[in-house]
Amino acid sequence: MSKDVVTNIILRDDEDYIINMGPQHPSTHGVLRLEVCLNGETVKYVVPHIGYIHRGIEKMCEYDTYKQIIHLTDRMDYLSAHMNNEAVSLLVENALGIEVPERVKYIRAALNELNRIASHHLWWSAFGMDLGALTTFFYGLRDREKILDIFDESFGSRLLHSFVTPGGLMHDVHPNFRKNIMEFVKYFRKKLPEYKKLLTDNIIFQNRTKGIGVMTKETAIAFGVTGPSGRGSGFSCDVRKIAPYGIYDQLEFNEVLYTNGDSFDRYMVRMDEMVESMNLLEQIVDKMPEGTEFTAKMKPIVKLPEGEYFQRVETARGELDVFVVSDGKKHPYRMRFRSPNFSNMFTLNILGRGLKIADLVAISGSLDLVIPDIDR
Amino acid sequence: MNSIVKYFSEIFGGVRSLLTGMSVTGKYFISPGEIVTEQYPENRATLKMTDRFKGEVTMPHDENNQHQCTGCGICEVNCPNGAIEIITKKVPNESGKLVRAIDKHIYHLSMCTFCELCIKTCPSDAITWGHDFEHAVFDRTKLTKVLNKPGSSLKKKEAKS
Numbered sequence: 001m002s003k004d005v006v007t008n009i010i011l012r013d014d015e016d017y018i019i020n021m022g023p024q025h026p027s028t029h030g031v032l033r034l035e036v037c038l039n040g041e042t043v044k045y046v047v048p049h050i051g052y053i054h055r056g057i058e059k060m061c062e063y064d065t066y067k068q069i070i071h072l073t074d075r076m077d078y079l080s081a082h083m084n085n086e087a088v089s090l091l092v093e094n095a096l097g098i099e100v101p102e103r104v105k106y107i108r109a110a111l112n113e114l115n116r117i118a119s120h121h122l123w124w125s126a127f128g129m130d131l132g133a134l135t136t137f138f139y140g141l142r143d144r145e146k147i148l149d150i151f152d153e154s155f156g157s158r159l160l161h162s163f164v165t166p167g168g169l170m171h172d173v174h175p176n177f178r179k180n181i182m183e184f185v186k187y188f189r190k191k192l193p194e195y196k197k198l199l200t201d202n203i204i205f206q207n208r209t210k211g212i213g214v215m216t217k218e219t220a221i222a223f224g225v226t227g228p229s230g231r232g233s234g235f236s237c238d239v240r241k242i243a244p245y246g247i248y249d250q251l252e253f254n255e256v257l258y259t260n261g262d263s264f265d266r267y268m269v270r271m272d273e274m275v276e277s278m279n280l281l282e283q284i285v286d287k288m289p290e291g292t293e294f295t296a297k298m299k300p301i302v303k304l305p306e307g308e309y310f311q312r313v314e315t316a317r318g319e320l321d322v323f324v325v326s327d328g329k330k331h332p333y334r335m336r337f338r339s340p341n342f343s344n345m346f347t348l349n350i351l352g353r354g355l356k357i358a359d360l361v362a363i364s365g366s367l368d369l370v371i372p373d374i375d376r
Numbered sequence: 377m378n379s380i381v382k383y384f385s386e387i388f389g390g391v392r393s394l395l396t397g398m399s400v401t402g403k404y405f406i407s408p409g410e411i412v413t414e415q416y417p418e419n420r421a422t423l424k425m426t427d428r429f430k431g432e433v434t435m436p437h438d439e440n441n442q443h444q445c446t447g448c449g450i451c452e453v454n455c456p457n458g459a460i461e462i463i464t465k466k467v468p469n470e471s472g473k474l475v476r477a478i479d480k481h482i483y484h485l486s487m488c489t490f491c492e493l494c495i496k497t498c499p500s501d502a503i504t505w506g507h508d509f510e511h512a513v514f515d516r517t518k519l520t521k522v523l524n525k526p527g528s529s530l531k532k533k534e535a536k537s
Contacts, residue, residue, distance in 0.1 A: 202394065
């Protein structure tokens with residue numbers, strides 16, 4: 001029998017046993033180890049153990065210049081690489097008071113939304129697979145491939161682009177960029193009803209997600225859960241709305257909010273966000289100015305003035321905050337990232353209690369965790 | 377009575393939802409034109425990378441075995457991972473004066489993260505992306521490459537007219 005040191009609650013009886021889920025368990029989507037206390041098949045508590053893919057990115061940033069930091073931020077949340085790049089880029093631009101061209105802002109917003117859809121594609125595929133629907137994996141990746149082709153044509157890489165840099169973009173986008181986006185939106189609007197038929201309306205899927213892992217709004221706020229996971233609990237936390245950056249204050253879009261807070265609502269938030277992202281893409285393509293300028297004038301060596309700087313952006317998984325302390329040199333004195341997944345993951349202990357172990361897989365899938373972002 | 381109706385409507389609703397899903401997969405099952413899978417490596421002959429594909433860093437040489445690298449070392453400084461090493465030597469030019477020239481441009485593919493900073497900052501456009509992507513080798517030392525070919529020299533700048 002073991003008791004909690006603080007609350008003196010009995011955590012584990014003698015007949016309970018503890019198993020490790022992960023770090024090689026396929027449903028943890030990476031190297032996350034969940035220490036699960038089980039009574040039969042019922043979860044008593046979950047303790048996440050992290051650090052299996054810790055690379056020390058924050059420390060490495062202290063030895064790199066601001067332009068070199070960009071390629072490290074790609075490797076935190078690799079499914080929203082553009083948003084991570086933009087976080088550091090916006091911070092440097094705001095600190096130096098650089099105004100990037102209007103066209104760059106539109107391209108960045110387009111890349112963000114494409115990246116968001118691609119990320120949700122992979123999440124949808126993997127979520128279905130976690131619950132035993134193998135078909136979704138092929139259908140989701142088929143549509144994600146169309147976005148990756150757009151990325152491949154413009155930046156030469158599919159996942160880690162390092163494309164958005166302080167002062168603008170690495171180089172100009174491909175001439176076909178605008179046309180390709182329009183084609184993709186047209187294509188995906190036709191394919192999205194298939195997602196509904198395949199998984200959303202499926203009776204097995206609905207029974208396994210509805211009412212499972214209910215996160216109240218209070219829990220979401222207390223744990224700092226952001227992004228689609230927080231919005232599924234009715235917590236309005238879209239940084240694009242509450243603290244607009246780039247071009248987002250000139251675009252019309254709705255913040256998707258659901259109020260039940262169960263796995264199904266977190267699922268529906270992401271499905272509706274894909275539609276919102278496509279609406280945004282259409283607006284961006286319509287309004288994007290013509291031209292070839294892709295960067296503002298910047299000194300080759302970027303030095304931030306002494307002080308503290310902060311920037312927040314909305315990634316596909318929630319709010320990413322960057323905090324920099326500069327001592328006036330070309331390297332940051334201290335760089336700190338607040339990653340959305342870290343906060344989202346620790347609700348597993350609250351959400352999973354009293355449920356079966358198969359439900360824990362459904363919950364961790366609905367939270368959409370990316371482990372390299374947690375460990376950094 | 378109500379519970380019986382609910383029970384059966386749930387069963388039939390569930391079966392209908394499963395059939396709806398199977399109609400989607402069945403549609404693709406009978407239409408082979410929708411297949412998007414590529415058969416690699418069978419399609420190697422027709423497989424083409426995009427123009428901007430980041431395969432590896434290469435140094436283009438012209439037909440006279442001449443490259444454009446002056447050995448300034450800017451790419452070495454800008455590389456965040458230390459993937460580029462430049463070894464220079466002194467060679468006499470036409471008037472007999474010793475000038476700096478490149479001896480070896482060493483590129484460690486195993487350390488490269490494809491951030492493009494070296495190519496972006498190169499003042500003489502000496503290095504560019506190659507389109508080769510099959511980098512798997514049995515020996516790690518084979519990933520360290522010397523980019524300038526043996527016996528190559530610096531291309532003379534054309535006189536500005």
